[in-house]
Amino acid sequence: MEYTDSEMMIVCSARALAGERVVFVGVGLPNIACNLARHTVSPNLELVYESGVFGARPARLPLSIGDPSLVSGAASVCSMADLFMNYLLGGRIEVAFLGAAQIDRYGNINTTVIGDYHHPQIRLPGSGGACEIAIHARKVYVIVRLSRRTFVERVGFVTSPGHLSGEPGQRAALDMPGLGPQLVVTDKAVFRFDRSTGEMMLSSLHPGVTPETVQAEVGWPLAVAPDLETTLPPTEQELRLIRQELDPGQLYSR
Amino acid sequence: MKPDTKVMTMRDAIATYVKDGDTLALEGFTHSIPFAAGHEIIRQGRRELTLCRLTPDLLYDQMVAAGCVRKLVFSYLGNPGVGSLHCIRRAIENAIPRPLEIEEYSHFGMVARYTAGAAHLPFFPVRSYQGTDLHRANPLIRFVESPYGDGPVGVVPPLNPDVTIVHAPRADARGNTQFWGLLGVQKEAAFAARQVIVTVEEIVDEGVIRSDPNRTLIPHLVVDAVVRQPRGAHPAYVQGYYDRDGEFYLEWDRISRDPGLTAAWLQEWVYGVPDWEGYLDKLESRQAEIWQRLAPGTALSEPVNYGVYGG
Numbered sequence: 001m002e003y004t005d006s007e008m009m010i011v012c013s014a015r016a017l018a019g020e021r022v023v024f025v026g027v028g029l030p031n032i033a034c035n036l037a038r039h040t041v042s043p044n045l046e047l048v049y050e051s052g053v054f055g056a057r058p059a060r061l062p063l064s065i066g067d068p069s070l071v072s073g074a075a076s077v078c079s080m081a082d083l084f085m086n087y088l089l090g091g092r093i094e095v096a097f098l099g100a101a102q103i104d105r106y107g108n109i110n111t112t113v114i115g116d117y118h119h120p121q122i123r124l125p126g127s128g129g130a131c132e133i134a135i136h137a138r139k140v141y142v143i144v145r146l147s148r149r150t151f152v153e154r155v156g157f158v159t160s161p162g163h164l165s166g167e168p169g170q171r172a173a174l175d176m177p178g179l180g181p182q183l184v185v186t187d188k189a190v191f192r193f194d195r196s197t198g199e200m201m202l203s204s205l206h207p208g209v210t211p212e213t214v215q216a217e218v219g220w221p222l223a224v225a226p227d228l229e230t231t232l233p234p235t236e237q238e239l240r241l242i243r244q245e246l247d248p249g250q251l252y253s254r
Numbered sequence: 255m256k257p258d259t260k261v262m263t264m265r266d267a268i269a270t271y272v273k274d275g276d277t278l279a280l281e282g283f284t285h286s287i288p289f290a291a292g293h294e295i296i297r298q299g300r301r302e303l304t305l306c307r308l309t310p311d312l313l314y315d316q317m318v319a320a321g322c323v324r325k326l327v328f329s330y331l332g333n334p335g336v337g338s339l340h341c342i343r344r345a346i347e348n349a350i351p352r353p354l355e356i357e358e359y360s361h362f363g364m365v366a367r368y369t370a371g372a373a374h375l376p377f378f379p380v381r382s383y384q385g386t387d388l389h390r391a392n393p394l395i396r397f398v399e400s401p402y403g404d405g406p407v408g409v410v411p412p413l414n415p416d417v418t419i420v421h422a423p424r425a426d427a428r429g430n431t432q433f434w435g436l437l438g439v440q441k442e443a444a445f446a447a448r449q450v451i452v453t454v455e456e457i458v459d460e461g462v463i464r465s466d467p468n469r470t471l472i473p474h475l476v477v478d479a480v481v482r483q484p485r486g487a488h489p490a491y492v493q494g495y496y497d498r499d500g501e502f503y504l505e506w507d508r509i510s511r512d513p514g515l516t517a518a519w520l521q522e523w524v525y526g527v528p529d530w531e532g533y534l535d536k537l538e539s540r541q542a543e544i545w546q547r548l549a550p551g552t553a554l555s556e557p558v559n560y561g562v563y564g565g
Contacts, residue, residue: 027335065334066285066334068497077435080365081365117390126358127330128329128361129361131362132361135384160386174385
């Protein structure tokens with residue numbers, strides 16, 4: 001069956017939620033991925049939104065993380081002070097999704113600025129909750145399209161810390177409870193991180209993609225996992241759920 | 255003590271409480287953003303404001319474009335689900351219509367600032383910012399040594415707005431204000447402020463409030479003015495009253511990319527109408543079906559029994 005790059009990204013992200021119980025959701029592809037996981041690999045997955053929602057059951061595709069459909073039928077709606085302190089800082093979040101304008105070799109993320117902070121070329125949205133999420137969520141999954149503009153050797157500004165300069169123990173020394181980025185899902189390939197070096201490595205190629213294609217879009221000499229795999233394409237069931245239930249207007253999965 | 259009935263018109267409330275040079279927080283996280291109040295501030299020509307909000311959203315984009323703003327204190331600059339806030343970007347990147355000073359945090363940093371402001375704490379400890387460049391960009395984010403021997407801990411200063419303005423489903427005439435749906439930081443921002451204006455979909459009898467006191471997040475104790483302003487959060491939404499006008503959020507992306515279109519929009523929809531009723535009339539004359547389009551249907555909560563104890 002034919003599928004789009006976005007559908008592949010949704011499916012890869014959803015499968016990586018197998019066995020997880022509490023996920024911090026972002027809008028767009030992560031939202032569809034988390035809902036797909038709830039229908040497939042992780043039926044008891046609880047969806048948490050930084051807007052203050054625990055256990056969301058959105059009846060439509062939310063257009064933002066503050067969408068009213070996240071509230072109706074949720075298990076709990078709380079203030080943002082509650083959400084950040086008791087859920088995120090309290091260590092209750094197992095996986096969180098982040099996006100990135102830039103991500104580097106060690107999974108550090110920039111969503112603040114391109115160019116000098118005080119005289120920016122491009123002013124990006126900033127942290128939102130991402131800085132805290134990157135520090136406190138047990139695992140961070142990044143969803144981002146593969147591009148040389150995005151995959152840079154060193155980010156110009158660290159908004160959300162990854163594995164810093166890669167030396168083991170750095171995160172713990174800086175009092176970060178979370179393990180940092182574990183997975184990067186793109187439209188061409190999936191990346192994981194080397195535990196001893198903190199470095200991003202190519203872990204799975206989507207069907208028809210070569211390592212050279214991926215390297216051409218990455219701004220440093222890319223490490224390759226010894227057990228490099230080919231991503232299993234989306235199944236008919238996964239595509240049916242995305243197209244008929246989760247994103248029928250194909251707003252994000254086109 | 256604050257007076258017993260605080261019901262005012264929007265015009266009087268803004269004229270009375272919002273001054274040039276004030277630090278303001280118009281809060282509401284995607285939900286229940288006080289657009290009507292913001293438009294009245296623009297219309298009354300306030301200048302040199304410091305605007306605080308986690309997510310400046312379209313409202314602060316419009317207030318920056320209108321030239322009301324000297325400085326922005328925030329944690330996420332985006333048109334939610336759509337893209338950039340183009341007017342604020344123009345101000346930061348190219349000083350159009352004027353230079354805009356910024357003071358930037360993360361969401362929890364802002365939550366912590368309001369919380370410290372409300373409780374008159376000297377600072378609030380946060381386990382954020384280590385390993386980032388955010389504290390280099392904002393020298394008010396600092397690190398202190400933990401007095402309990404766990405190494406450095408981040409701190410942010412209290413935030414005490416001169417005026418906090420929030421929009422809510424309902425309040426009584428004294429200002430006891432009830433919320434449901436996303437709660438954002440409205441309570442903390444109100445308690446942190448020197449003066450508070452609440453704008454509401456409905457003003458209800460005190461008995462309605464007292465029948466469900468758990469929903470009263472902002473008590474009359476801290477409220478200075480209550481403004482009845484139905485649909486006062488459009489194009490944002492109020493849970494159970496009307497949906498978010500996603501079409502306008504997309505439309506603003508197109509308008510706000512162009513300074514000329516933005517100025518024309520402000521002229522037509524803000525300066526060119528006498529008040530929010532004028533805005534709503536214009537909206538309904540352009541889109542007869544708008545409130546049907548945004549009607550959310552009904553999902554009532556089960557009533558709870560608070561019990562009768564004595565008397």
